[in-house]
Amino acid sequence: MNSINISFAVFVFLISLLAMLRIRNISHAKAYNPGYGSQRMCRACGSITPRAEACCLQCGKPLPVI
Secondary structure: OOHHHHHHHHHHHHHHHHHHHHHHHHHHHHHOOOOOOOEEEOOOOOOEEEOOOOEOOOOOOEOOOO
16 A cells, blocks of 8 residues: 555544544533523423422422432
């Protein structure tokens, strides 16, 4: 093999590696969504309340601890 073939093989390998890493990062970015699950619904009145709250902001009833 001459140096051109070796250089081309290394170039293709690096491009393939970069593409695989980008695909992996994109799939991880889609899997992690910080806003998902940050709210919950009150069983008594149906209002949406932040997960950090212990009681419903609308009716004041305690939210279940999960």
